Amino acid sequence: MDRQERLIYLDNAATVFPKPEGVLGKMMDTYRSLGVSPGRGGYDLSMMAADLVMDVREHLCRFFGSDDPERVAFAANASDALNLLIQGLIEPGCHVVSSRLEHNSVLRPLHHFQSLGLLTCDLVKFDERGRIDPGDIARAIKPATRMVIINHASNVTGTIQDARAIGRVCRDHDVPLILDCAQSAGLVPIRMREWGVSAIAFTGHKSLLGPSGIGGLVLTGDLDIRTTRFGGTGVDSESLVHTRSYPHRLETGTLNVLGIIGLGAGLEYVEDIGVDAIRTKEVALAQRMAQGLSEISSVRMHGPLDWDDRLAVLMTNVRNMMPEDVGAILDGDYGIAVRTGLHCAPLAHRDLKTFPLGGVRFSIGPFNTIDDVDAAVSAMAEIGKNK
Ligand SMILES: Cc1ncc(COP(=O)(O)O)c(C=O)c1O
Incomplete structure (x- = not known):
């Protein structure tokens, strides 16, 4: 052995x-026949690849209880998506509420922008079992609070937070709630609209059972994210201004088609079981x-x-x-x-x-x-x- x-x-x-095995097989089979740049060319194969990418956006949108598949943007993983969300939301002088339970993929971007003097931050505590009190979040919110960003399930204690209760607090204070769903996606049903969650970050390689190198974010219609990366999108090519429409606003360059195929296959596997x-x-x-x-x-x-x-x-x-x-x-x-x-x-x-x-x-x-x-x-x- x-x-x-x-x-x-x-x-x-x-x-x-x-x-x-089914995910790996589907990745190879589909990429072998459809591994072209999606939507960049007018030829049939490129359109078919674009349709496949859109199918996976739609699937993710349904899976996470959101409403607009155009507001599903692909990124390399949860860390990448969290960077996009944090950078795209902060404004000089703003305030962020997060927690001491966070992964470095939230703590480090916050620390970086804090060290540049761009934001201040309050990190709420958790109890000995890893639970965050939504009341602590309410008390930490200030007039300048631009977002509350919390991990839905901890990679250290395994604690699943009461996202619905935290969402209620954020809605009452009119502050967007962002959930880091790296650990929870695929293991906990997520209902963005119902819970009042404005954005989530997810990663493909954990419990969504896809490959590494693919993840992304999902936004509900009430939150706009500034573009922080610029480049080719395949649309509006005459303009030197980066495309404003979603999802292109948050995606640059050729998409990870192989990863998207695998993520779609992983999602199907998860939903079947x-x-x-x-x-x-x-x-x-x-x-x-x-x-x-x-x-x-x-x-x-x-x-x-x-x-x-x-x-x-x-x-x-x-x-x-x-x-x-x-x-x-x-x-x-x-x-x-x-x-x-x-x-x-x-x-x-x-x-x-x-x-x-x-x-x-x-x-x-x-x-x-x-x-x-x-x-x-x-x-x-x-x-x-x-x-
Ligand atoms: C809670 C949490 N957030 C974010 C991440 C980052 O995920 P990725 O490495 O896929 O970017 C992880 C990974 O372990 C995690 O556990």
Whole structure:
């Protein structure tokens, strides 16, 4: 058996692996016949590729409960989309509300523009289970607040925030709510219109089961994003001013057609099984694993106790051991892949008192089995013995 065959992959919050065979097959088949520049030429094949891209925009728009497929813009991943959203919304002197639970893909752009003196920022706290109080968001909003930007589900604690309640607060204060759905998309039903969410960022390679290199943003009709990148769009080519209409306003250059095909195929796969069914399966495995880990006295777990509002992410620490050593032993001795360290969320780890070493994160995906989680529990029992 080769190393990959016996690998127990429990790093699905980083990227879901492997991808469904059907997604990979569809990518190759469709790209082989349609891999031209969509909509850039008047010939049939280019128009067919443009139709395919539009189909995926429409699919994403429905999937996220929004209303205008033209306001679905593709980007490289969630980080790229969050940059587009943040840069395209801020104005000199504005204020942003975010949280200490955020990923660096939100914290770093905010920090960058704050260091240039362009914005001020309040980061609301979370409780020991990773929950953000919508009341704290209400209290942080000021007249100059340009946006509230919050991660829908944490890659550290697995906590799913009450986006509907946060949306209500934002609507009451007339401030756009932006959700970072990198972790939640494909695992939690998302209803942008219904919840009062003005924009989301998503990534294709996690629970949407597509490839890496594709992600994007979805805007509802009440929010406009300034263009911050300029270039060819295939329309208005006579003008030196970048195209104002959506989605071109936010997209430059040739689209990632292969990625879009894969994302569309991933979405179909997710919808065939069902978002709730996928999370129910993952959470059942996580619950079993949490039960096993709770019987090991040297292992500490973080995150909510209630499984209704969390993803199958288990952030742990072993007493008297460095997380990276635990990860190395899991990999080297047991063939178990996990993510150790700060998970690109340094402030979350600070507040959980796990900074600067971080923790050992097990994240369960759609293709994990009972045997996988049982193997992880027995490996942790051996590693944690006498610690
Ligand atoms: C909460 C959260 N936001 C944003 C990202 C960034 O996603 P990507 O690496 O696909 O840009 C991640 C990735 O781990 C994440 O967990």
